[in-house]
Amino acid sequence: MAKLGLLLFRIGDQTVKSDWLFVDNLILALILASMGLLDDIPSQAKRPVAAGQAYFISDGSPVGVTHYFSYLKAKQEIGYVPMVSSREGMALTISYWQQRKKATLDGPTIFAWLFCVIGMISLFCGAFLPDIGIVFFLRATCLFVFRSMLVTRLVFLLATTAHIAEAIYAWHLAQRVDPSNAIGWFWQTFALGMFSLRLLLKRART
Template identity: 70%
Template sequence: MHLSENEGIEGQTFVVAGGLGFVGSSLCLELLRRGAHQVRTFDLCTTSPCSHHLLNKGVHCIPGISLSLSLCQILIMIGDVTRKQDVQKALHGADCVFHRASYGMSGKEMLQFGRVDDVNINGTCHVLEACVEHGVKRLVYVSTYNVVFGGKEIINGNETLPYFPLDDYVDPYSRSKCIAEQLVLKSNGRPLKKKNGNLYTCAIRPAAIYGPVSPVNSFEFLRPLLQSLEYDLPKRSLAVSHALVLGRIFQLVYTILYPWLNRWWLPQPLMLPTEVHEVGVTHYFSFLKAKEELGYVPMVSPQEGMAATISYFQERKMRSLDGPTIYTWMFSVIGMTLLFIAAYWPAFGPVSLLRDFCLFFFRSMWVMRMVFILATAAHIGEAMYAWHLAKKVDPLNARGWFWQTLALGVLSLRFLLKRARK
């Protein structure tokens, strides 16, 4: 079956839950281009790295969702899918909903079990109830391939694969998305309350897939992107079994740190078991059903997509500061702080142990204090040089280069020097 480009879109009102991300903002603009009467992006955030796509099109941001919904073609509506009243107001008068609001896909978010279930399961229930209550006839749920993938190899998978057992998921995100998807699909055909007809639902399962035909080795696919950005390619490999052990260690440590997971100063874990499976275990899927039933045809070739991606990231890199990892920051800042404490604080409690440890390397208090003074002076001198150089090669970020180099010294300056050589 082949559908026209605007079929089912012209004159309709759409809600995109979780619409300020890259996919959501692109979807909003595409719906509008194809003749939608109104598109509402419903999101918890007021801004995002992709929201400028909408704002550049003259989109209005409504701080509350109690205002008139007929003010413009695209509305950025601030609300939370976990609050039933927010969802009810956002979906009032809509014809179709794209539900892609979710939480906990990776990093620290993945370990916040309660929040993950609240957003992904309870939030989906609120969307379903609002659809039935307000007569929304179409719901497209953006799920994930993780509902059928749990670390075991999948070759050319399709829609007939069974769900992964709920008790066997290694992360709450995949489990919650599996439950939510089944709730959505079981609601297909549910009678509407205020209108004649039924609610029709479907689910799609996006994955890290690129290209129209053959499976892609992620590492080889990313090689030209990394090389274009002058990042070093990995020189060593790590077996999946060893990476899983490392991932479980990080999972244990960050579970202990649960009360502080939302704090900005706590870096993202290096890896978690689910991320090891996604990177280290072969899994790819067929889009044959979409091609046969919806007439899906890839619009961008892999070569065109990679060229556009390289251009985007090169431009983005030039607009921002280059710098080392968070672990380098911790090493430099914590190291200088500990050296200052050992050199100048009174010797009591743990300071005595720290001072004895430092004296083992520096041999005397005088040497220790001179090292700290010289290191501080070097950082100040390097920061002033960085500010002067950045004024010539990267004036928009000159202040940022100054402060970063003041904290990190040569560990930051080397990135600015590399940029200057270009």
């Protein structure tokens, strides 16, 4: 939603902190807890240490004293010790999302989509369709802005030509910058024009 421009507010107070848990540490804790449910461990005397127990699991680095839960119980009873620190986990997470971002299209906000798609459809309807229903109002708007049907049709044809040219250029550029998404860049730029092309140009410069 944030990528599309629909998330216009921030959730929570930015001063509030909480514990982090990297997925590798979570999996380790689950494995250790499942082992702690076994009843054939000699030292446990047929009493699984993890049976009915709850454990706090974290990366072991408190990021907010008032919100920090110790994993000492998990360490003592099932032998949990974080494999990945909070700093390492954050670095791995950032690296993952950077790689994922490179593998996907950079999309403009929903407002760019609405502006381009609705604008082109309205311009086409006002320029070429007969006065039926809402087309009458679209044509009246076009005539108010462009003053004549000839100019309205020329504007639509020029805009369409520009979108096609930008889409072809985006496809050629994506062959070098982002070949796996070249077709996606073509169609997105065909629909959005410069709103899409500028994102591809930005990626090409990085």
